[in-house]
Amino acid sequence: MTDKANTTTAPATTTATATATNKSPLAAYDLTHRTAFVTGAASGIGRATAVLLAQAGATVHCADRDEPGLKQTVALIAREGGAAHAHPLDVTDRAALATAVRAAGPLHVMAAVAGIMHTSSVLETRDEDLDRVLAVNFKGVLYACQEAARSMIAAGVPGSIVTMASGAMDTAGPGLLCYSVTKAAVVQLTKTLATEAGRHGIRVNAVAPGWIRTPMTDRHEPAAQEQAEAAMIRHSPLGRVGEAEDIAHAVLHLASDASAFTTGQILRPNGGVAMPW
Numbered sequence: 001m002t003d004k005a006n007t008t009t010a011p012a013t014t015t016a017t018a019t020a021t022n023k024s025p026l027a028a029y030d031l032t033h034r035t036a037f038v039t040g041a042a043s044g045i046g047r048a049t050a051v052l053l054a055q056a057g058a059t060v061h062c063a064d065r066d067e068p069g070l071k072q073t074v075a076l077i078a079r080e081g082g083a084a085h086a087h088p089l090d091v092t093d094r095a096a097l098a099t100a101v102r103a104a105g106p107l108h109v110m111a112a113v114a115g116i117m118h119t120s121s122v123l124e125t126r127d128e129d130l131d132r133v134l135a136v137n138f139k140g141v142l143y144a145c146q147e148a149a150r151s152m153i154a155a156g157v158p159g160s161i162v163t164m165a166s167g168a169m170d171t172a173g174p175g176l177l178c179y180s181v182t183k184a185a186v187v188q189l190t191k192t193l194a195t196e197a198g199r200h201g202i203r204v205n206a207v208a209p210g211w212i213r214t215p216m217t218d219r220h221e222p223a224a225q226e227q228a229e230a231a232m233i234r235h236s237p238l239g240r241v242g243e244a245e246d247i248a249h250a251v252l253h254l255a256s257d258a259s260a261f262t263t264g265q266i267l268r269p270n271g272g273v274a275m276p277w
């Protein structure tokens with residue numbers, strides 16, 4: 001069930017003004033009195049993002065199709081004294097997403113994180129594969145961006161929208177056609193919306209992570225996991241794979257006033273490597 005709407009409204013300042021009047025540099029990361037909406041919040045990067053935004057002070061609306069996972073995320077945030085609400089929904093359902101965003105009240109932050117992996121060679125890719133990955137990874141992000149921008153414009157909030165791309169869009173890899181095409185499309189959506197929403201004070205940026213240890217990259221077998229991670233580590237100057245929290249911090253930066261002059265950008269937290277294929 002969707003929780004009751006949170007109707008906390010924006011501080012009546014622009015992000016630049018808020019930054020200028022705050023004494024501590026860390027105050028730019030403070031999301032107190034702000035409302036954030038995170039899709040894909042039941043797992044991995046989405047969960048870490050929801051938890052971190054709540055730790056930064058935001059009331060966080062968590063959306064995902066995985067209802068038990070969603071409840072765990074909300075419980076995690078509540079246990080730390082944060083405020084969170086669950087919205088079980090499928091991001092490909094435009095009406096459900098619109099209803100949930102409306103219920104959340106004026107948004108300051110949208111983090112559109114939900115996504116799926118799909119691998120098939122070009123020759124084996126079927127219409128239904130492409131349609132499914134496009135629906136979740138591109139249309140789901142498009143709907144989230146549209147609803148967030150509408151909410152921010154209607155309330156006069158100079159908010160921040162953060163989308164989730166992938167290092168896979170920077171290069172080609174066997175089997176990754178559908179996935180990488182949708183992530184490239186997310187980047188074009190991000191840049192285009194940034195050009196259109198800037199006049200409302202709304203910033204739109206993407207995060208394009210490298211290989212991050214989450215259920216999406218879980219090989220379900222220790223030897224296979226070690227082999228997959230070793231390949232990534234070999235190509236990283238930092239000598240490790242990423243954790244969900246690494247990406248959550250990138251999202252917090254883009255969601256907060258710390259990035260008040262940043263829009264239409266792609267942030268690549270990838271340990272110094274794009275994708276080593």
Ligand SMILES: NC(=O)c1ccc[n+]([C@@H]2O[C@H](COP(=O)([O-])OP(=O)(O)OC[C@H]3O[C@@H](n4cnc5c(N)ncnc54)[C@H](O)[C@@H]3O)[C@@H](O)[C@H]2O)c1
Nearest residue numbers: 040042043044045064065090091114115166211212214216
């Ligand atoms: N893990 C990585 O290495 C990596 C790298 C680059 C980009 N990404 C991107 O980061 C995002 C999060 O990935 P993750 O690694 O945390 O994966 P994950 O599988 O742990 O989390 C994805 C979440 O999205 C939800 N989801 C999927 N389809 C949905 C739908 N139709 N409606 C609602 N919710 C849906 C899932 O239930 C899950 O909770 C994805 O967009 C992914 O493409 C991940």
